[in-house]
Amino acid sequence: MEIDNLSLDELKKIDTTTLPERERKLLKKRKKFLKKQNRREEDNRVIINNEEKRKKKTFITYSIILVVSLFAGYFLYSTVKSPTGNVVENFELTGETKEFTMTARQWKFIPNTITIDQGDKVILNIKSVDVTHGFAVPQFGIDARLIPGKNARVEFVADKKGSFPFVCSVVCGAGHSGMRGKIVVE
């Protein structure tokens, strides 16, 4: 009997009781071999299946990352490049003008804190009572020279919120570097 051409199912149908001992052993061996082969094929199918699933997952992950990156990039781009090109922050004018009188002397500004609201128009009348000083607020692009006895008028719009330091910008003596204050925009 040619058992090598038979499938496992066909081999199982053979009545082994009538077979001689030698053929029965061969048949058993063949069945064992085929079972093993089937198991191996099954394992390979699972591996291939898992590999495909992994590839699919990777593809989806990369797609999501790409889409998110594009959105994030566009968002950043639109924030940086606002319509007019140089608007620092969105703000609305309050319609209020707040005016302050300030004195500069060695080595302080009085008052040394100015508190206003975002969107206010601000006017500072600053007068030095001794030597020449300066009044600089880098974050608002302000640098005024304070000539003794003369009123220096500084105007700006508080377009951004935060605490912005101001300093004396003219070397005025030993305590010059400590001559500072801040503008608080709420």
Ligand SMILES: [Cu+2]
């Ligand atoms: Cu100074």
